Amino acid sequence: MMQNDVVVIGGGISGLSLAYYCVQAGMKTTLLEKNESLGGSFASPQYSSNGKKFWMELGAHTCYSSYQNLLDIVEGCGVTNTIIPRAKVPFTLFVDGKIRSIVSQLNILELLVSVPNLFKLKKTGLSVRSYYSKIVGEKNYEEVIRHFFNAVPSQQTDNFPADMMFKSRPKRKDVLKNYTFQNGLQSVARAIAAKSGLNVFTSQDVNSVVYKDGLYEIRSAGGGEYSAKTLVLATPSLVTSKLLKESNPDLAQHLAKLKAADVDSVGVIVRKENSKLKPVAALISPNDVFFSVVSRDTVPDDNYRGFVFHFQPGLDEKTKRSRITEVLGIGFSKIEHTEAKHNTVPTLQLGHHQWLEKTDQLLKGKKSLLLTGNYFGGMAIEDCVSRSKSEFARMKG
Ligand SMILES: Cc1cc2nc3c(=O)[nH]c(=O)nc-3n(C[C@H](O)[C@H](O)[C@H](O)COP(=O)(O)OP(=O)(O)OC[C@H]3O[C@@H](n4cnc5c(N)ncnc54)[C@H](O)[C@@H]3O)c2cc1C
Structure with a gap:
């Protein structure tokens, strides 16, 4: 069984940022991620054809100058020079098949x-x-x-x-108001993972956590076995709840009270000349089968355009496909490439502050168990990194 100071379960920005703080503090840290690639909702798959490259965001897409903790990590990983501006294209409504300003x-x-x-x-x-x-x-x-x-x-x-929902935070004056990264947000996940000293294992679907003789024993579906003095859970709340069932039943029960929503995200790439839609940052169509269409027009490309449809869960492929072609006004044969991703997002409800207070009480005195994610102070990227920072401080305090 591989011995560690810290094992982090979940390779989204919450888990990666906590792992980063632990590595910086000189702790032997291993991160386990269920999927083949790291990043969770930082998902910027790269498409390449005839030497032309293109990426699109299947999850998060925008960072702000107020994301100070994220920016510190970006700096620490030496990738500040990959920050790029987002083109000023509008967020619009899509009503009766037409783009309308808000x-x-x-x-x-x-x-x-x-x-x-x-x-x-x-x-x-x-x-x-x-x-x-x-x-x-x-x-x-x-x-x-x-x-x-x-x-x-x-x-x-x-x-x-x-x-x-939206928080006002102090902004950094030396950074663009809103920005992305040269190869999309997932490149930040890769940069954190490359930080020397962090062991990363992907395709590790963790399904068992046992606490024995002062150590956490962690096992994954593929037979991986790890042990650690400190365990970090950076998975969606219901996964965290299941994993804590044996070692911390009180916390598991408390976490099971939270709800989450599934999002079916489908990204399509089209040749620029085949798309007549005017440049937009996003389309929002009231009461539609999708919540939004996020475009790559914010980082214009000479050859391609990308549109990511964030659909309600449970729709069949035919319904999704026909809505995509209707909205884009093109036949399916004109779609160059498609990518799909399943995202999980928390359903925060009024009363969440009380839930948080109870969480703090249940975690009191448990310095070897850290919980992070997007279901604490909010789901923005900076909320996730801030939670990781405060959990790291709790362990060290
Ligand atoms: C479509 C979309 C757009 C968004 N846009 C923005 C934006 O523009 N700006 C912004 O600030 N925020 C945005 N957000 C919110 C923000 O991106 C997320 O809240 C944040 O990235 C979540 O990070 P996380 O690490 O907490 O969770 P996730 O990114 O969901 O990561 C959790 C990880 O845990 C892994 N995992 C789950 N179960 C296991 C297991 N059993 N074993 C091992 N690993 C497991 C998952 O595979 C996943 O990689 C967006 C979110 C979505 C979904």
């Missing part, structure tokens, strides 16, 4: 009457619906704005805690 769909009078609430109303204790319908007006919220919110975690967000 402003054109808003009732301006209702907006003007409601917007002063922005200065009076606090987000704390309010749901996304109750807060934002007062800021933009009930009708504007219902018909326009809620569809943009739903597009963020690809699910209904009416009951999300308003203060966990």
Whole structure:
């Protein structure tokens, strides 16, 4: 059994960032990831044809100057020079087969009457619906704005805690306001993994965690066996709950209370000359089978365009295919390449702050068990890295 100071289960940005802090502190650290490639929701598959290369984002796509903890890691891995700007193309609505600007769909009078609430109303204790319908007006919220919110975690967000949806954080002035990376966000995952000293094993579907004689014993479906003084769980909440069932039943039960949503993401690449759609950052189509279509027009390419459809789960291939071709206005034969990815996103509900407090109580005194992920303070990349940083500090404190 391979001995470690720390074993991290889950190779998304939450697990990778915690692993990074442990390696920096000189701890022997191993990271185990179920999939063949690292990154989780950092998924930027590369397509190459006749010497022409292209990537698209099947998950996260945008970072901000306020992502200070992420930026520190990017710097630490020596890849700051791969940060690139995103082209200014609009987030738009897609209504009756046509692209419409957000402003054109808003009732301006209702907006003007409601917007002063922005200065009076606090987000704390309010749901996304109750807060934002007062800021933009009930009708504007219902018909326009809620569809943009739903597009963020690809699910209904009416009951999300308003203060966990969009956060204002201090920004770095020396960094672009919003940006991506030369080869997409997954290149950041690869850079962290390449950090010397971190052992990474992919295709390790961990299915058993046992705590014995002061050590965690971790086993994967393929027969991998690892042991560690400290265990980090950086998997979706329900996976974490299952893995803790034997060693920490109280935490397992508490984690099982959280819900998560599945997202079926399908990316298509088309030749530039075959797509007539005007450049957009994203299309949001109210009450459609997809929550959003995220385009690669934010990093324009000479040869190709990429569109990633974030579908509701459970649709058959035919339904997805026909909606893709309808929206893009092209026949399926004009699609050069397709990629698919399954993403899991947390369903945060009002009352999540109380759930978090109880989590802290249950983790008290358990310095050898660290929990990170996108279901703590929020699901933005910086929320994940901040959680990892604070869990690392709890272990060291
Ligand atoms: C479509 C989409 C778009 C987004 N866009 C943005 C954005 O633009 N900006 C932003 O800030 N945030 C964005 N987010 C949110 C953010 O990207 C995610 O919250 C974050 O990347 C999640 O990271 P994570 O490591 O917590 O989870 P994940 O990325 O889900 O990683 C968890 C990992 O655990 C692995 N795993 C699961 N079970 C096991 C097991 N049994 N054994 C071993 N490994 C296991 C999984 O394979 C996965 O790799 C987006 C999310 C999605 C889904």
